Amino acid sequence: MDFEAYVELKEPLQENEMREVDLDCGSQGKKKVLLVKQKGVLSALGSKCTHFGAPLATGVLGEGIVRCPWHGACFNISTGDIEDFPGIDSLPCYRVDEVGNNKLRIKASKTDIMAETRIKTMASRNPKIDSTFVILGGGPAGASCAEVLRQEGFQGRIVLVCKEKQLPYDRTMLSKTLDSKIESIQLRTQDFYDNHQIETLLGTEVTEVDFEKKQVKLSTAVTLPYTKLVIATGCT
Ligand code: FES
Missing domain, CATH: 2.102.10.10 (Rieske [2Fe-2S] iron-sulphur domain)
Structure with missing residues (x-):
């Protein structure tokens, strides 16, 4: 200090x-x-x-x-x-x-x-850890979940699947500042997600969840296996 x-x-x-x-x-x-x-x-x-x-x-x-x-x-x-x-x-x-x-x-x-703000210490990805969290939904709940997993020490793979083509953003601003630029309301930048090894699949929908095989099918025709699945799709 x-x-x-x-x-x-x-x-x-x-x-x-x-x-x-x-x-x-x-x-x-x-x-x-x-x-x-x-x-x-x-x-x-x-x-x-x-x-x-x-x-x-x-x-x-x-x-x-x-x-x-x-x-x-x-x-x-x-x-x-x-x-x-x-x-x-x-x-x-x-x-x-x-x-x-x-x-x-x-x-x-x-x-x-x-400083006015502080980001909690985040764990790094450890490729030896064979555990994947797949998060469905790129709203604030999904984005917070991805971050908090790293903050709580999770070192496995994190994949955030976002239906919209944008990174998670503050939706409340849409009704406050009608000409907001997307960059100004994004919760985090792509660099932030890259630096913390949080994979973001933008413009991607989950078309099917197979709970028995523990995998999701994506609109990009990719099948993504998961260890844990978080469904953070809000009202949808
Ligand atoms: S300014 Fe504190 S919660 Fe919005």
């Missing part, structure tokens, strides 16, 4: 209180940090929801979580990890220590301290 700064509180943080404070990051500028105290333990997190930037200090503090006031995304206060959607990124989380009367020291890496 190569960044360190101090915050002086005018009043002590109370149990179950959330408070947004300004952190002076020197040449990097100022940064707002969310402080939380629960069960006597202090946490310091990014202050804005990773979905659309709502100020989390105005959200709801639950047992170990803070819930966003706008659309309800939920973050773990000890780790900053996202625990409920919408949104797919976690919050940056900093080390915080009480170092005096109402004085706190915050430590982080220089890159983390200015």
Whole structure:
């Protein structure tokens, strides 16, 4: 951790209180940090929801979580990890220590301290692992499933089958910004999926599922065997 700064509180943080404070990051500028105290333990997190930037200090503090006031995304206060959607990124989380009367020291890496979002550590594909997750549906549920599998350490093959020709995107934006460019509403880039060895089959439909043989037939005439199948086709 190569960044360190101090915050002086005018009043002590109370149990179950959330408070947004300004952190002076020197040449990097100022940064707002969310402080939380629960069960006597202090946490310091990014202050804005990773979905659309709502100020989390105005959200709801639950047992170990803070819930966003706008659309309800939920973050773990000890780790900053996202625990409920919408949104797919976690919050940056900093080390915080009480170092005096109402004085706190915050430590982080220089890159983390200015970041608004954080992607949880993802496992790498291990070709020796002969296990395949096939995910039907390229909506947010399918996309989140693929990511969370890697975040939870799955090292086998992941195949995301998307009927649309686009990578998974935020569909709620379609009714908000009518001239959205697809690149601006995609949840992740192709590079992201490539870097984490998540195969994306775009413009591809599943025409048949054989639960006994554990395989799906695709509109491209390919038969894809699976170890686990996730059906994330929404209402369809
Ligand atoms: S801004 Fe927080 S859930 Fe949308």
